[in-house]
Amino acid sequence: MLFALFIRELQTRFGGRWLGAFWVLLEPLAHLTLLMLVFGYVRNRVLPGIEFPVFLLTGLLPFLTFRSLALRLMESVDANRPLFSYRQVKPLDPLISRALLEIGLYGTIYLILLVTLGWLGYSTVPTRPLELMAISIALLVLGFALGLIFAVGTDELPRVRPFIRIAFMPLYLLSGVIFPVSALPAFVLPWVLWNPVLHAVEISRGYFFPHYRTLPQVSALYVIVWGVAALAVGVSLYRVRRHRLLAS
Numbered sequence: 001m002l003f004a005l006f007i008r009e010l011q012t013r014f015g016g017r018w019l020g021a022f023w024v025l026l027e028p029l030a031h032l033t034l035l036m037l038v039f040g041y042v043r044n045r046v047l048p049g050i051e052f053p054v055f056l057l058t059g060l061l062p063f064l065t066f067r068s069l070a071l072r073l074m075e076s077v078d079a080n081r082p083l084f085s086y087r088q089v090k091p092l093d094p095l096i097s098r099a100l101l102e103i104g105l106y107g108t109i110y111l112i113l114l115v116t117l118g119w120l121g122y123s124t125v126p127t128r129p130l131e132l133m134a135i136s137i138a139l140l141v142l143g144f145a146l147g148l149i150f151a152v153g154t155d156e157l158p159r160v161r162p163f164i165r166i167a168f169m170p171l172y173l174l175s176g177v178i179f180p181v182s183a184l185p186a187f188v189l190p191w192v193l194w195n196p197v198l199h200a201v202e203i204s205r206g207y208f209f210p211h212y213r214t215l216p217q218v219s220a221l222y223v224i225v226w227g228v229a230a231l232a233v234g235v236s237l238y239r240v241r242r243h244r245l246l247a248s
Contacts (some may be wrong), residue, residue, distance in 0.1 A: 005080070005089075005097035012079070013101060031060055032113070035178060050209055051122045057113055058208050059177040060203045062136060065106040066143040066197060067168050067178055068195040073098055073147025077155055077245055084246050090193065092238060095151060099144050132207040134170040135220055141227035148234030152241050176201045179213055193217050196226035 013024070035056050073095050080094035120123040126132045154160050175197040184192065192198055199218045206214035238245075 002093060002100075003098050005083075005093055006100060009094070009098050009101045013105070016201065020243075024105060025112070028061060028064055028106075028109055029111065031064070032056055035060070049211055053117055053178075054114075054122050054124055055221055056178070056211075057110075058205050060174070061106060061113070062108040062139055062204055063172065063175050063177050065102065065199065066139050066200075067171075068102045068106060069099055069140065069143030070146040070150060071165060071168065072102055073144065073148035074154060074161060076147075077151045078158070080144055080171060091242055097149065103140060118240070126208040127210045128207040130206055134177065134195075135200055135203050135207065135223065138220065138223045138227050139197065139204075142196060142200075142223065145227060145230035145234045147229065149237060152234065152237040152245065155241070155245060171195070171197065174198065178207075180212075182213065189215075189217070196223045199223050 032053065036053055076094045076098045077091055080089075082093065083089045083094070114124040150161070150164060154164070172196055174192050178193075179193070181189070181198060181202050199220070201215050201224045202218045202219050203223070205212050206218075
């Protein structure tokens, strides 16, 4: 069942055309190019000894994957509601299949861009790949959990969804995607450090670059706790409202 839903999501995502896959690849590539043009002039002052395109990529792709999980899962129940007439299909099934698609898709894009930058002469081999994979999984769990909460919580309040999408715009800037956290003013740090995505991005870069200095305040455990807590909330909401999801 999950495989059939996965194929359906794949066809819906790309519209059955290669052009759809091209547009999915174009988004992170456009982000990367634009940020290099806008912020490239400060790279040597902020990031001495670290290649700026790789720095951007190691923050951009984790964030885009997290955002895509949270926002696209939010729409998953509505998009697949006609399938709930089949007893074999539960509301959680489309969420899982869509999550697998987004993770596979953005993981492939990440590898393609890393290989491309490596071909251009940049150093794209992470220093601690296993730890990098672990913190990436923690961020994926958080993204899935938020997507589950949004999908169930907004099922009867769809007008809230545009505001959730808007909230991810400042989160893009507050997650350390564009600049290292150490470059922020001291009075801002206590506030932005509440953001678990910032912790995940910062730690990812620490595992990727041999000489990248992460702030002592960032913690992988903090990301894990957020992910587990959000997943517990999401699963609880789903268990309480699963029959309403089927009936609505």
